[in-house]
Amino acid sequence: MLNDLQLNNILKDFDIAYWKINLLTKEITWSDHFLVLVRKQDTKTASLEYFLDEILHKDYRYDFREHFGQLISEFKPFNLEVRLKLENGKFRWFECRTLKKKENSLEDSVVLLFVNIHQAKRDQYTIEENFFYYRETAEMTSTGGWYVDSASGAVYWDEVTKKIFNCPYDYEPRPEDKMKFYAQEHRKKAQEMFKKCAEYGIPFKVEIKMLTFHNSEFWIRATGKPVYDKEQEIIGIRGVFQDIDLNKTNEINLQNSLDIIAAQNSRLFNFAHIVSHNLRSHSSNLSLISQLLTESKKDRDKLDLLMNVNDIATNLDEAIRHLNEVVTKQSILTKEKKTVKFEDALQVVITSTSSLIKRENAQIIADFDKLNEITYISEYLESILLNLITNAIRYRQKGRKPVIFIQTYQENGSNFLEVSDNGMGIDLDQYGDKMFGMYKTFHRHPEAKGIGLFITKNQVEAMGGNISVTSTVNIGTTFKIKFR
Amino acid sequence: MEQPIELACIIDDDSIYVNLVKKIIEIKKLSRNLIIFKNGKEALDYFRPILENMNQDKLPDIIFLDLNMPVMDGWEFLGEFFKIKNSFNKKITLYVVSSSIDPRDLERAKSFNMVTDYLIKPIELKKFEKIFDQEVA
Numbered sequence: 001m002l003n004d005l006q007l008n009n010i011l012k013d014f015d016i017a018y019w020k021i022n023l024l025t026k027e028i029t030w031s032d033h034f035l036v037l038v039r040k041q042d043t044k045t046a047s048l049e050y051f052l053d054e055i056l057h058k059d060y061r062y063d064f065r066e067h068f069g070q071l072i073s074e075f076k077p078f079n080l081e082v083r084l085k086l087e088n089g090k091f092r093w094f095e096c097r098t099l100k101k102k103e104n105s106l107e108d109s110v111v112l113l114f115v116n117i118h119q120a121k122r123d124q125y126t127i128e129e130n131f132f133y134y135r136e137t138a139e140m141t142s143t144g145g146w147y148v149d150s151a152s153g154a155v156y157w158d159e160v161t162k163k164i165f166n167c168p169y170d171y172e173p174r175p176e177d178k179m180k181f182y183a184q185e186h187r188k189k190a191q192e193m194f195k196k197c198a199e200y201g202i203p204f205k206v207e208i209k210m211l212t213f214h215n216s217e218f219w220i221r222a223t224g225k226p227v228y229d230k231e232q233e234i235i236g237i238r239g240v241f242q243d244i245d246l247n248k249t250n251e252i253n254l255q256n257s258l259d260i261i262a263a264q265n266s267r268l269f270n271f272a273h274i275v276s277h278n279l280r281s282h283s284s285n286l287s288l289i290s291q292l293l294t295e296s297k298k299d300r301d302k303l304d305l306l307m308n309v310n311d312i313a314t315n316l317d318e319a320i321r322h323l324n325e326v327v328t329k330q331s332i333l334t335k336e337k338k339t340v341k342f343e344d345a346l347q348v349v350i351t352s353t354s355s356l357i358k359r360e361n362a363q364i365i366a367d368f369d370k371l372n373e374i375t376y377i378s379e380y381l382e383s384i385l386l387n388l389i390t391n392a393i394r395y396r397q398k399g400r401k402p403v404i405f406i407q408t409y410q411e412n413g414s415n416f417l418e419v420s421d422n423g424m425g426i427d428l429d430q431y432g433d434k435m436f437g438m439y440k441t442f443h444r445h446p447e448a449k450g451i452g453l454f455i456t457k458n459q460v461e462a463m464g465g466n467i468s469v470t471s472t473v474n475i476g477t478t479f480k481i482k483f484r
Numbered sequence: 485m486e487q488p489i490e491l492a493c494i495i496d497d498d499s500i501y502v503n504l505v506k507k508i509i510e511i512k513k514l515s516r517n518l519i520i521f522k523n524g525k526e527a528l529d530y531f532r533p534i535l536e537n538m539n540q541d542k543l544p545d546i547i548f549l550d551l552n553m554p555v556m557d558g559w560e561f562l563g564e565f566f567k568i569k570n571s572f573n574k575k576i577t578l579y580v581v582s583s584s585i586d587p588r589d590l591e592r593a594k595s596f597n598m599v600t601d602y603l604i605k606p607i608e609l610k611k612f613e614k615i616f617d618q619e620v621a
Contacts, residue, residue, distance in 0.1 A: 280583040280605065284606030289504060301507070304507075
């Protein structure tokens, strides 16, 4: 058998202190290690009262006294977690328990062990705390965890993930259902990223559109990382889903608002230009005339000047009409979009320009086979065609019969309209950037007003599309409109 | 009566404005001769052969240049004119005259060394007389 000293050494190595209690005399002996722990060299002070008052944390006094009393009087063993004040004045966690007695042994003493469980207790707290933070964060950020087992294909979702997808709590996704939670247009992308991760261990972090349990679309940020076993084989993929639908929707809305604001701003700029240039030039001419009127002596001069007033009035009227035209064209946006057949729109335009077409003997060839209709505001489509067709006829090449070729088609999921002519063309290197500006004319042409293409561009862009131009001088011009 | 200047030049597409200035120059006898161009290109087409023949007498003493014009606007004219200006010695006073009150236009015009001033339309009669007086003095 080990003697007390040997036993003490072993216990000390394990950081275990103990009391030996003589059940007959009720005398308590503190082990050396216990004395070291609480820094008490004098064994005489090893009284229960001292322990209760000075060493044991007050929260456990009642419980300890109860248990200890029962141990002595009824030999009832106990097990209690307590906090003890150590020599450095700090409290540490200990498990206090009676040493198991052998069956039927009659002993006159009992041993009470004090096992240091501080680290374990602290780990437990840390784990509880981390779990708390994880839960709170997951709830607050709508972030749920998931795991896919490579071998079985089994899918595991945590509670938050189920909540994100609006699933019942007892719902367990089946392996074959994995892809049905991805929006149709993103399924291929999802499949590829899972495949890459499962086969080559490439992690992913994407923003992707998914479907809830009830099939409504929403945006998710998904991350996935491979899980390896000891042999460095990929055995599964685990990651998180974060519901970013609100953010994404806001982002998209914000971008739309930005685009609208930018477009409005450019229109405002053009208004400022008309007001500053066109309206002001007329008013300044008027003021110049009035000065001259007071200065001129001869009736003949005065009459000449009055003739000019008449011209100014006409010009001013026209400038205001243009301004009005721009405003009305832009307010039409509130009209409802509907399916418009290109052929119908073209017929309306041909009818309204029939005299011009007849006079210039223009030929219009249209091919709408690849795309015969579009969801649009019909007034806009007619106005766009009208401007491009009259432009093409107006700027025809002298001595050449004007031919206009119109076609529609689809490319990369977008709808296109192209209007080509065999007209005089334009030097885009010189005028390209001004092509669609207001009151920009490039030809010494009496009919050039510089407003048609400006309005066309505005209409196309107001509907979310864009317009571009290619041209060769003396050969012809092609306008290409990409609808949204 | 002061001696008027020899040749003034207007580059502007606003025919009403041009006629009015023409009248002012006639009435006030501000210049002996006046040449008028509808845009920058017409003016350049006139200046180029003159410079090739070194016939400086046919160059204007003063130019009133509009900014917004079709075919070639005032800015492009300034750029082109700057390239050929160094080939002659005659002093030419150039005023940019525009109805634009956009401060950016004003800044840009002043960035050209050869631009004497930026005049906003309408120009008062007295201002016209003052400009021509300065030229003679």
